[in-house]
Amino acid sequence: MLLEIHPEHPQPRYIARVVECLRQGGIIAYPTDTTYGIGCSIFNKKGIERIYQMKRREHKKPFSFICPNISEIARYCRVSNMAYKILKRYLPGPYTFVLDATRDVPDLLVTRQKTVGIRIPDNRICIEIVQLLGNPIVTTSANLSGEEPCGDPRSIEDVFGHQLDIIVDGGLLSTDVSSVVSLVRDTPEVLRAGLGDVSWCS
Known part of the structure; x- marks a missing residue:
């Protein structure tokens, strides 16, 4: 189901409708500052498994998740002083930062190295x-694994159909992806160059 939400002035009743869907175990597609994402609550184990299946994605590739602020990141990740300064400078923005996970992160979202992307x-x-919602949601680009991300809500509906409970239509977006930067060690390491500038990492 497509649900149009104003990108600059999101209607509270529609946001509440999406959140209720997530609380009931639903899976949604939603806009980010890069392209559209697919997600569910990070505590929805069945939902996470469903996303793996619908994307045809290997389980050895954990999903990242979205936090509302840096304080929330500190609950789920170990944030050094260096990492905190970088997070404060570049977020919100088109970056995925990899950090050591705390025990609050569900196992399905943690890598073998005990890290997580936020x-x-x-x-x-x-x-x-x-x-x-009150807790993070999974984020992964709205596409089948190995294919181009999708910035058009109607194309997402064509690909995934009724596998998604709600497709939040926030307008047409790019097909860009976020830059992925590891902050596990003292020196930032670029794992993927995307929309976010990574020249500061060198």
Whole structure:
């Protein structure tokens, strides 16, 4: 089901509707500051498994998740002084930062190295959803694994159909992906160059 939400002034009743869907175990597609993402609550184990299946994605590739603010990141990740300064400078923005996970992160989202990827996109719709929900949501690009990300909500509906409970239509977006930067060690390491500038890592 497509649900149009204003990108600059998200309607509270629609945000509440999406959050209720997530609380009931639903899976949604939603806009970020790069392209569209697919997600569910990070505590929805069945939902996470469903996303793996619908994307045809290997389980050895854990999903990242979206937090509403840096304080929330500190609950789920170990944040050094160096990492905190970087997070404060570049978030919200088109970055996924990899950090050591705490025990609060569900096992399905943790890598073998006990790390996790986190995002705070510069997008009002998805941030308001996460804030009202009260916990992070999974984030992975809205596409089948190995294919191009999708920035058109109607194309997402064509690909995934009724596998998604709600497709939040926040307008047409790019097909860009976030830059992925590891902050596990003292020196930032670029794992993927995307929309976010990574020249500061060198």
